[in-house]
Amino acid sequence: MTIAANNVPVVPAPERRRLRTFAFDPMSTRLSGRFVTLDVPFESDLTPGPCGELVQVVxxxxxxxxxYQPIDLDDVRVLAQDGLRPMESDPRTHQQIVYAVAMSVIERFERFVGRRFRWRAERQLRLVPHAFEGRNAFFDPGRRAVLFGYYRADRHDPGPNLPGQVIFTCLSSDIVAHEVTHAIVHRIRPYFMEPTNLDVLAWHEAFADLVALFHHFVHRDVVVRAVTTTAGDIGRSDALLELAKEFGHSTGRGAALRSVLGTLATPERFEAATEPHERGACFVAAVFDAYLDRYQASIADLLRIATGGTGVLPPGRLHPDLVHRVADEAVKNADRLLGMVVRAFDYLPVVDVTFGDVVRAIVTADRALFPDDSGNLRGTLVEAMRCRGIYPESVTSLADAALSWPVPAGDLNLNDPRAPVDLLPNWILSATHDLDVTGSQGSQSTVVPPADDDDVTPLAAPPVVAETQSIYAQAQRWAKLHAYELGLDPSPSLRIALRGIHVAYRRAADGQPRPEVVLQLTQRRRDLEDQTLDEHRRPVFRAGTTVIAGVDGRVKFIVAKPLPFLDPGPPRQAPGDQGVTRRHHEAGEVRLRALRRWIDLVEESDALSAWTQEPALNRLDFAALHGDEAGRADS
Structure with a gap:
């Protein structure tokens, strides 16, 4: 019997790929006897490496x-067993793990921000599992790569490892997630690499730690086990609330690299913290304070049902059905809280971010989607921040309305007929196309930044260069026309650069999408910089503004970091200005003084300043930061 050619059913291409990893590093897997599996998008054109659209393992x-021989994840023998079984002795499994964790982190980020993610100029992020020998792993912006080191465990205090055993940082899911997050942050806010105040690098570290910690909740079986072993009190679960256990123990710390367990909720620690990891840890602890409060509130009814109304659990193990329901709440609340923080990125300033800015951005972004805050999650988070001394300095109260970014004065619109920004049909339609995650990408890049503030030609994929240049030129003309309202200087000698533009679709409480257009504008102020230093070596002073608008062009929020205007008293203020120009100028003067004080403080605190002409501020990078952190274990 023969089968007609037109009667052969089409076998659909798989949408997901399952890959095994350690839980969450070789030491933890050995002690628990468990591996975990990550579920990531199936890339049909994946080549050995693995090398895909967003990530290239080298x-x-x-x-x-x-x-090392690259792994082929499309080999049928590999596909059939959810990837190779992770082994410290097999470099191919190291490649598999860094790829799986990176893709998982990127996919979650896409889901929360409401748009497809792309690297600058459509390039890939390189992951180098065995880049060097050393107790370090870091993101290198110049190489556009995450470099993972390997080293020998401490011979005197290796923890649950052999003395002198080779430890691979690429096998720690926490470290991979942390470093890939640094790369993502650099992609969407590149000037957060310029440490213009105490909080900038600390926020980088805090956000990377948050993503890595909340990535634990991707593994539902790990959450179920934590609920089981703690009888629902997951605040006692080191599996969920500690980072990089193997790294911490193997470097002689006697504990995980970082943990949110057992930290007192007082403002003194944050006020005294100057090291980025330590300062960022205060923010992370506050977020988890809010998470645990919300988690306990969300399972209270389940506990009452399970205990006949008392809410007091008897000794012993929880019923398996209750365990799974409680685990569901733990995962759901983790997603909700991490989503709040991730979505806030579009509402952050382009430069010179502070933790106060982060609090305001979180509240503004979440309020736009969940105006009622029915579970009081925003209120819980803001209070947790306040208890640890983290709050904006320039607000009148901690109410939602006071914390939200102010609405711009006057009727500011991207469709101003004097200098319109034509987002249709290319940008908005392209973003709509991107909503279908199983289909091909839209024709426009979500963000196509110029190479530098002085480079008038933006980087883009060749097929859309003309269209991209057109939208950039339109946006720059619009920004120049409304410069005073945006906190930027309209002087002809000072160029305004469009650092990025994208359209995001975020789902609100009613289940409907909320499309928004986000522009990032910057302006380098060479006239305010130290003229005694070489232009390419001196600390850079930038003004920057984030513009959030509806797809109808109406500007909803302006998040400005101004510097003093060359002409603080323009003869003609914009319609509806209402003193905005003067306020931006005065805020710019305050910020300029703070910048100069900070640069002087960093210079005075750096022991190498007397021996080099390189400004101390320019020597702060992730390799140095993470190397210092690893080195503290040896001291």
């Missing part, structure tokens, strides 16, 4: 001067 060991 496995060259610079110390040993050797290449």
């Amino acid at each position: 496995d060259f060991d610079a110390t040993g001067n050797q290449w």
Whole structure:
């Protein structure tokens, strides 16, 4: 019997790929006897490496001067068993793990921000599992790569590891998630690499830690086990609330690298913290204070039902059905809280971010989607921040209305007939196309930044260069026309650069999408910089503004970080100005003084300042920060 050619059913291409990893590093897997599996998008054009659309694993060991055989995740033998079984001795599984964790982190980020993610100029992020020998792993913006080190465990205090055992940082899911998050932040806010105040790098570290910690909740079986072993009190679960256990123990710390367990909710620690990881840890602890409060509130009814109304659990294990319902709440609340923080990125300033800015951005972004805050999650988070000394300095109260970014004065619109920004049909339609995650990408990049503030030609994929340049030119003309209202200087000698533009669709409480257009504008102020230093070596002073608008062009919020205007008293203020120009100028003067004080403080605190002409501010980077952190274990 023969089958007609037109009667053969089409086998659909898979949408997901399952890949095994350690839980959450080799030490933890050995002690628990468990591996975990990540579910990531199936890339049909994935090549050995793995090398896909967003991530390229390049496995060259610079110390040993050797290449490792790349894994082919499309090999049927690999596909059939959810990837290779992770082994410390098999570099192919190292490649598999960094790819799986990176893709999982990127996918969650896309889901929360409401748009497809792309690297600058459509390039890939390189992941180098065995980049060097050393107790470090870091994101290198210049190489556009995350470099993972390997080292020997401490010979005197290796924790649950062999003395001198080789430890691979690429096998820690926490470290991979943390470093990939640094790369994501650099992609969407590149000037957060310029440490213009105490909080900038601390926020980088805090956000990377938050993403890594909340990534634990992706593994539902881990959450179920934590609920089971703690009888629902997951605040006692080190599996969920500690980062990089193997790294911490193997470097002689005697504990995980970082933990949110057992930290007192007082403002003194935050006020005294100057090291970025330590300062960022205060923010992370506050977020988890709010998470645990909300989690306990969400399972209270389940506990009352299970205990006949008392809410007091008897000794012993929870019923399996109750365990799974409680685990559902733990995962749901983790998603909700991380989503609040991730979505806030579009509402952050372009430069010079502070933790106070972060609090305001979180409240503004969440209020736009969940105006009622029915579970009082915003209120709980703001109070947790306040208890740890984290709040904006320039607000009148901690109410939602006071914390939200102010609505611009006057009728500011991207469709101003004097300098319209034509977002249709290309940008909005392209973003709509991107909503279908199973289909091809839209024709426009979500953000196509110029190479530098002085580069008038933006980077873009060749097919859309003309269209991209057109939208950039339109946006720059619009920004120049409304410069005073945006906190930027309209002087002809000072160029305004469009750092990025994208359209995002975020789902609100009513289940409907809320489309928004986000512009990032910057302006370098060479006239305010230290003229005694070489232009390419001196600390850069930038004004910056984030503009959030509806797809109808109406500007909803302006998040400005101004610097003093060359002409603080323009003869003609914009219609509806209502003193905005003067307020921006005065805020710019305050910010300029703070910038100069900060630069002087960093210079005075750096022991190398007397021996080099390189400004101390320019020597702060992730390699140095993470190297210092690893080095503290040896002291």
